Amino acid sequence: IMSKGTVVLAYSGGLDTSCILVWLKEEGYDVITFLANIGQEEDFDAAKKKAESLGAKKVFIEDLRAEFVEEFIWPSVQASAIYEDRYLLGTSVARPCIARRQIQIARQEGAQYVSHGATGKGNDQIRFELTCYALYPEVKIIAPWRIPEFYNRFVGRKDLMEYAKSHAPADLYLMTKSPEDAPNSPDVLEIEFKKGVPIKVTHIKEGKSKDTPLDIFSYLNEIGGRHGVGRIDIVENRFIGMKSRGIYETPGGTILYHAHLDIETFTLDREVRRIKQGLGVKFAEMLYNGFWYSPECEFVRHCIDKSQESVDGKVQLSVFKGQVYILGRESPKSLYNEELVSMDVQGDYDPCDASGFIKINAVRLREHHRLQGEHRSKH
Amino acid sequence: IMSKGTVVLAYSGGLDTSCILVWLKEEGYDVITFLANIGQEEDFDAAKKKAESLGAKKVFIEDLRAEFVEEFIWPSVQASAIYEDRYLLGTSVARPCIARRQIQIARQEGAQYVSHGATGKGNDQIRFELTCYALYPEVKIIAPWRIPEFYNRFVGRKDLMEYAKSHAPADLYLMTKSPEDAPNSPDVLEIEFKKGVPIKVTHIKEGKSKDTPLDIFSYLNEIGGRHGVGRIDIVENRFIGMKSRGIYETPGGTILYHAHLDIETFTLDREVRRIKQGLGVKFAEMLYNGFWYSPECEFVRHCIDKSQESVDGKVQLSVFKGQVYILGRESPKSLYNEELVSMDVQGDYDPCDASGFIKINAVRLREHHRLQGEHRSKH
Amino acid sequence: IMSKGTVVLAYSGGLDTSCILVWLKEEGYDVITFLANIGQEEDFDAAKKKAESLGAKKVFIEDLRAEFVEEFIWPSVQASAIYEDRYLLGTSVARPCIARRQIQIARQEGAQYVSHGATGKGNDQIRFELTCYALYPEVKIIAPWRIPEFYNRFVGRKDLMEYAKSHAPADLYLMTKSPEDAPNSPDVLEIEFKKGVPIKVTHIKEGKSKDTPLDIFSYLNEIGGRHGVGRIDIVENRFIGMKSRGIYETPGGTILYHAHLDIETFTLDREVRRIKQGLGVKFAEMLYNGFWYSPECEFVRHCIDKSQESVDGKVQLSVFKGQVYILGRESPKSLYNEELVSMDVQGDYDPCDASGFIKINAVRLREHHRLQGEHRSKH
Amino acid sequence: IMSKGTVVLAYSGGLDTSCILVWLKEEGYDVITFLANIGQEEDFDAAKKKAESLGAKKVFIEDLRAEFVEEFIWPSVQASAIYEDRYLLGTSVARPCIARRQIQIARQEGAQYVSHGATGKGNDQIRFELTCYALYPEVKIIAPWRIPEFYNRFVGRKDLMEYAKSHAPADLYLMTKSPEDAPNSPDVLEIEFKKGVPIKVTHIKEGKSKDTPLDIFSYLNEIGGRHGVGRIDIVENRFIGMKSRGIYETPGGTILYHAHLDIETFTLDREVRRIKQGLGVKFAEMLYNGFWYSPECEFVRHCIDKSQESVDGKVQLSVFKGQVYILGRESPKSLYNEELVSMDVQGDYDPCDASGFIKINAVRLREHHRLQGEHRSKH
Secondary structure, eight states: OOOOEEEEEEOOSSHHHHHHHHHHHHTTEEEEEEEEESSOOOOHHHHHHHHHHTTOSEEEEEEOHHHIIIIIIHHHHHHTOOBTTTBOOHHHHHHHHHHHHHHHHHHHTTOOEEEOOOOTTSSHHHHHHHHHHHHOTTOEEEOGGGSHHHHHHHTTOHHHHHHHHTTOGGGSOSSOOOGGGSOSSOEEEEEEEETTEEEEEEETTTOOEEOSHHHHHHHHHHHHHHTTTTEEEEEEEOTTSOEEEEEEEOHHHHHHHHHHHHHHHHHSOHHHHHHHHHHHHHHHHHHHHTOSSSHHHHHHHHHHHHHTTTOOEEEEEEEETTEEEEEEEEOTTOOOOHHHHOSSOOTTOOHHHHHHHHHHHHHHHHHHHHHHHHHHHHO | OOOOEEEEEEOOSSHHHHHHHHHHHHTTEEEEEEEEESSOOOOHHHHHHHHHHTTOSEEEEEEOHHHIIIIIIHHHHHHTOOBTTTBOOHHHHHHHHHHHHHHHHHHHTTOOEEEOOOOTTSSHHHHHHHHHHHHOTTOEEEOGGGSHHHHHHHTTOHHHHHHHHTTOHHHHOSSOOOGGGSOSSOEEEEEEEETTEEEEEEETTTOOEEOSHHHHHHHHHHHHHHTTTTEEEEEEEOTTSOEEEEEEEOHHHHHHHHHHHHHHHHHSOHHHHHHHHHHHHHHHHHHHHTOSSSHHHHHHHHHHHHHTTTOOEEEEEEEETTEEEEEEEEOTTOOOOHHHHOSSOOTTOOHHHHHHHHHHHHHHHHHHHHHHHHHHHHO | OOOOEEEEEEOOSSHHHHHHHHHHHHTTEEEEEEEEESSOOOOHHHHHHHHHHTTOSEEEEEEOHHHIIIIIIHHHHHHTOOBTTTBOOHHHHHHHHHHHHHHHHHHHTTOOEEEOOOOTTSSHHHHHHHHHHHHOTTOEEEOGGGOHHHHHHHTTOHHHHHHHHTTOGGGSOSSOOOGGGSOSSOEEEEEEEETTEEEEEEETTTOOEEOSHHHHHHHHHHHHHHTTTTEEEEEEEOTTSOEEEEEEEOHHHHHHHHHHHHHHHHHSOHHHHHHHHHHHHHHHHHHHHTOSSSHHHHHHHHHHHHHTTTOOEEEEEEEETTEEEEEEEEOTTOOOOHHHHOSSOOTTOOHHHHHHHHHHHHHHHHHHHHHHHHHHHHO | OOOOEEEEEEOOSSHHHHHHHHHHHHTTEEEEEEEEESSOOOOHHHHHHHHHHTTOSEEEEEEOHHHIIIIIIHHHHHHTOOBTTTBOOHHHHHHHHHHHHHHHHHHHTTOOEEEOOOOTTSSHHHHHHHHHHHHOTTOEEEOGGGOHHHHHHHTTOHHHHHHHHTTOHHHHOSSOOOGGGSOSSOEEEEEEEETTEEEEEEETTTOOEEOSHHHHHHHHHHHHHHTTTTEEEEEEEOTTSOEEEEEEEOHHHHHHHHHHHHHHHHHSOHHHHHHHHHHHHHHHHHHHHTOSSSHHHHHHHHHHHHHTTTOOEEEEEEEETTEEEEEEEEOTTOOOOHHHHOSSOOTTOOHHHHHHHHHHHHHHHHHHHHHHHHHHHHO
16 A cells, blocks of 8 residues: 655654554554653653554654753743743743654655644644744644544543543642642752853752753752642633633742742843843743744744843742742842942932932823813813 | 921831921921821821820821722732732832822811922832822922931931831731741632622631621731731832832732732633733833822723723632642633533534644744745855 | 525625625525625615626615714724734724624524625635624634635636736726825815814815714815825735735825824823823734724723823814825813923923933933943953 | 033034033033034034134034934834834934934043033933933033023023024924925835845936935935925924924935835734834834933844844835835845735635634634623623
């Protein structure tokens, strides 16, 4: 039988992408599976064997952890990327990283097709496919969960149902302890930033420190996880227009969010920060909606990166019972000027100037009042 | 001696405004003192006696707690007002409330002057004075800490110094316990909202509930305080262009911030929320900078209030060791549609539509890629 | 033969919607045609007869001119709605008006289907259909130009080609003369606004005036058209992600845009205007993209309408050779205060205050300089 | 007599800065005058002689035209900088250029003071002084029109009055003819852009072309002036909170604004342009308010410059009777794709995808309708 062509399938080793693998072969495709290691708990060997036993022509298992942290998480930390004021975008930011590699494999293996197991109502299908189209415009995408023949055959099957059931709430949190079960004394860390990016984390008491991106991030996940940091249970707005409930844990990301916010406010000019804050909100939406590889996201990443040039310094913080407490910060580039702000020293600052500042700011308010008064008196 | 006129002085009962009272009298003014009760710990009787003994012509002590909560805090809750991503604006929002009453007293008592003890480098002078100018454009403001004669005489004095010292870090937190000393089991609350404003709080286990604005807010301050919720140690950007360190505690405000955010995301349309989020950021800046009584703030308050028309429902949350955890939410006006979002039921939604949605969203990205490819091939 | 059901077709009387009418009947539908009069040049009687002769079950021809001006154009004038800094959105804003009526007819006639002749690459299909789905969520839409059976049959036909050809550039402008052929002397008008909406236009020299929405708008189209006002030849970005060339004429809209902008800046507080300007940009995008009937557009219209409460007054302008020149303005609600702004009268304003204002604004800039200097000296 | 020190005075040669020169000397300062040539009509020799005869210690006359165009006007063109939707910021952008040179002279001459003749109610004082403080934080500024001794002595004097009168409306426009007196046939130009900046202008008919920044700008001023382009009569909101009337002419700037807008929309991705548009609005406010030399303006200029990387191409336009008409555009980097947008060719685009796109965009709108329906049925 003639093959319809080669598909690179994003394969998880789980039941549903295994079904997809088999179905794609039934449909006449050669299937290459691809499984990315971005730091998740997974038995990669078992997944490899399973894919082979199900008839995968080739099996790729790729360690993307370092590039994931450096190229995707670090820019998100710089941006203080947070969707709808709460969601730190952990999984969203993994998609373009994974799909980029999948596309590289597809090009290298001469595959015209890619496939994935994301459902037809979610965000991941979009993040995955926009990345694919952006990097390989001629690619054909097979999304079985949007294809009635596949969908109708598998959706009701008992085994898939059970698979779903096995992901019950109790299992939901994989990285974090419950805050109630967390240790009764905090861990105190110091995180050093250079251009808005963490370059070192030190456990103050233990003297231990980490200084590669992957080590820093893994260590913060470990410490944050131990203290139950970064769990949220939210309702969010999907790109396709639905509200859905999401339960997330982002222990390391949450620590970094707080630490970065602190050093940024300490070192950035107020007005630069305000503009950058607006760009960060836009960046978070792009990420959430799957537009990492878009001209606007490239542009905004460039601008945010530029804004971080002086975001250097160290933040001390304590992690305790689900919470991150900033203890202090220091920076060679701080705009914080103790003398200027002191109540005891006037220095270069003349308090009388504040009178003029306030009165000029009041010109507009007094005019508004005058006009309203005129109107009141007329009517 | 002829009086220079009457001054209404915002009086705290403390050393510095007492010095101002005496100095104003020395300068030839009649002084009326005004002390607002907005919920702070204070010995109002002692303050009254002290003012009288120092020669105040009249003494006003006014309970503004209910109007403070209803007219100032509730709109801030609706707005999710937060300055520079961290500061919940507790004291900022008190200023216009206090100054408004002070201006009413000044008009009623025929006083042409108002005075306050805010320093010349801070934000409070601005918040105070912009309110005064907005509501009483002809008023004259005496800000002793910006007047060299006063400043030079008092700034170095030992007693003031000691007063300042008495506010050492250990004493900084008045409302909140340290999270480490907080109870080892959570309190679980349900907060009910109507148009984005809390109308009832219930302690699930104890069955206790509160339903007036003041009671609700006081109760949340109590519960939050007990669990060490809402402490922050930040560096912030003042309106006058300096960075300064601020240590704040907002126990009740923090609980409300999280609960409101949750019910809002549950009930508001995504795009309405996005626009409202932008207005909320602007609102927070206005508040911080002292522009509560400005045409733009009136306008934005109106718009935000309008956005909250459907923000009704109940949020269940737990308060524990400095943190607020959302447990669930329900609403008669939710846009959350379990059937629509379900993976097992297609309902009205055809997953195939997502393919078209994604492909159209990719048109722009593919064009961008095409153009870049052309350039690469040329150069 | 059993009918498949009833379709309400947006019918123009032209060749392509006539083809659609016939095709829909062939496919087994009962077809009701609907033709809206929103002010375009059209032989409505001929269209009626043609529809009937082609087998329309019912023919609706509806004069929507007054509601189009009042409910759709006036809010756009209030918003200063302009897409990508140039396009005044004339046709965009007509779609929701037309589709709303079409949906009313569909409901009233018990039709489950609606159909239109918009192409598959344009914006109008989206504007039309989003309105339909928003107002009649269960409706089924038949878009023949996106249906291969129709598309492939008709796309290449000579007659349609010729139809397209007949719309050559020379014919493009229907309402406006070429500025080069316009009169050599201007017409001078006065437009009176109330809450941001024109309530009267007067031709100064001729003394003629109009005071109903439809009359005002028609008259401004006439005057603007005579002078060649409001022609643009642009490339714009469609919602579906393509760039396309558009040639538009908006004579009346252009005059109103300039007049409204002038009276608004004259009467609105600076900061209110700034916020409203941002909302107007968003409003224009919603309009362009077809989201008139959306929660966010309702919200933004409400906010913009609120902002216009004091936008009352008269603007004098001259229309000449393609251009609109503002000559003057007056308003009972102006915040313009001649005495305040005068160089000869100080009035309530003390120029010394400006020194303080400037120095405080410079605090941040000087700190920035200081910090950069430190860095220069170190490196 | 001991000199109080040296002042560098921004000197215009006119009556009021001559008064200031004399007054500064009376007050005991050594005065160096500085007159910048930024392209205005001026008798520089006469000004030099006048300054010397009035006792200036040194006289600087500096040709800043080339740097003004390249470093200040070009970035404003890239940004499409326009204040309150109408004002192209001509004079605003000249201030930082002039003040920068004045500060260089002050440093080089060891002067601790600078002075200017801007009034105490205007914007220019702010633009001037913020630049000075930003570039020379320790400088002392003497602003005579804010000093009561100067102000009270000169404000009422007949000669100054007469000076003011001589600037009557008829004389207001120096660069532009009245559109009514403009030629009866257009000039047709082609402007070539590279990275958003004009690099060549060609008069199509005459074949004449210019290719240095100063020549291009001067030539566009000449052509625009001849046709009466770029006159506006507006009310604007000053930074100090007043509304004031402004009459401006910006012939060359207006041509460039339109040409740049056209080539930008042609070459930039839609979403990049949208973000850049927001930054441009902020940039215009910074410029108007005097913050050219601020960290935020540096940041925004960098971002805008980055956005212009692909803004290359040629725009053809006609200038006629006060108006600029875009005739066409071409670019090697255009995202405009004739085949993609064509109605006759499907190419890579499947119109069916639009159905999915629209239906997914409607999900949210239908949910909104459903919810409102539920409410209607309940109440």
